[in-house]
Amino acid sequence: MRRQKKTTGKIFIISxxxxxxxxxxxKRALLNKSLKNKLAKSVSLTTRPKRSGEREGRDYFFVxxxxxxxxxxxxxxxxxxxxxxxxxxxxxxxxEDKLKKVxxxxxCLDLRGALKxxxxxxxxxxxxxVEPPSxxxxxxxxxxxxxxxxxxEVDRRVKLAVAELKNAHRYDYILKNKNLxxxxxxxxxxxxxxxxx
Ligand code: ADP
Ligand code: 5GP
Numbered sequence: 001m002r003r004q005k006k007t008t009g010k011i012f013i014i015s016x017x018x019x020x021x022x023x024x025x026x027k028r029a030l031l032n033k034s035l036k037n038k039l040a041k042s043v044s045l046t047t048r049p050k051r052s053g054e055r056e057g058r059d060y061f062f063v064x065x066x067x068x069x070x071x072x073x074x075x076x077x078x079x080x081x082x083x084x085x086x087x088x089x090x091x092x093x094x095x096e097d098k099l100k101k102v103x104x105x106x107x108c109l110d111l112r113g114a115l116k117x118x119x120x121x122x123x124x125x126x127x128x129x130v131e132p133p134s135x136x137x138x139x140x141x142x143x144x145x146x147x148x149x150x151x152x153e154v155d156r157r158v159k160l161a162v163a164e165l166k167n168a169h170r171y172d173y174i175l176k177n178k179n180l181x182x183x184x185x186x187x188x189x190x191x192x193x194x195x196x197x
Contacts, residue, residue: 009099010194011121012039012106013114016130017161019142021177022108023059025130028184029106035191040102042095044109045071048086051146061091079109079116084156088113104195111167126194128187129171133178135161 014022029035046060047068056062063071068087071077080089090107098105109117118125132138138161142154149157168174173190177183 009102009104009124010191011099011117011125012104012191012194013117013125013127014106014108014130015111015114015127015164015171016175016177017132017138017164018157019138019145019161020130020132021141021180021183022130024180025175025177025184025187026106026108028180029187029191032184032188034197035188037103038195038197039104039106039191040098042090042098042105042107044088044090044107045077045080046086046088048088052148053146078120079113081110081112083110084153084160104191111164111170114171126173126190127171128173128175128190129168130183131165131168131174131176132161133176137178 014026016022026041030039030041043057044060045063045068047063047065048060050056050060050062054060065087068077068089071091072080072089076092077089078092078095080087082088088110090109090113095105107113107117114125114127118127132141135158139154139158142149142157175183175186175190
């Protein structure tokens with residue numbers, strides 16, 4: 001695999017089961033005074049339908065399966081994964097461009113994406129695993145997040161979570177997200193420490 005060009009910024013890769021709070025924590029970190037203008041979020045491509053409240057270009061670039069396949073065939077996708085029958089991926093040009101323009105970058109990816117970016121950017125990638133307090137709480141969070149999520153999909157996400165939790169030890173940091181304010185503060189602490197502020 002070819003190594004990517006050197007970049008001086010840190011690349012924070014946030015993983016964890018669906019509903020563990022990755023998006024919420026990252027959104028809050030991006031609004032934090034001490035991180036503003038230092039950290040930007042990478043927006044992924046996905047073929048899954050938009051949830052209520054999600055916006056094109058802010059939360060994801062929503063594409064059709066055919067568009068995703070075509071981009072992948074043209075080698076325009078740096079890393080990708082299939083999660084519960086939908087595809088998710090990071091656009092190569094988008095990421096390289098962002099790394100040139102912003103100081104530090106954060107991405108929400110699954111384990112496969114986290115390991116791939118760690119390999120491509122060994123000196124810059126910092127991996128963080130967000131852990132829910134319990135499986136029951138995780139289920140409640142997935143159900144509470146979007147009323148459009150069908151019960152079968154909630155079940156599938158919860159079932160996958162049990163497997164995903166076994167990989168927490170493969171990350172640089174494990175971040176328990178029970179109390180949101182405490183988890184947010186810990187995430188901020190990790191980021192500030194890693195960027196050397
Ligand atoms: P993910 O991005 O990991 O799939 P989200 O950030 O979408 O998860 O969080 C799932 C749901 O749980 C959201 O409705 C969010 O508001 C809620 N949530 C996140 N963290 C907490 C927390 N510490 N306590 C209670 N609810 C939370
Ligand atoms: P969700 O449907 O809950 O937004 O995301 C489902 C899963 O896909 C999460 O684990 C999320 O981190 C992962 N994911 C989202 N975008 C990407 C991506 O571009 N690449 C990879 N590898 N995983 C992604």
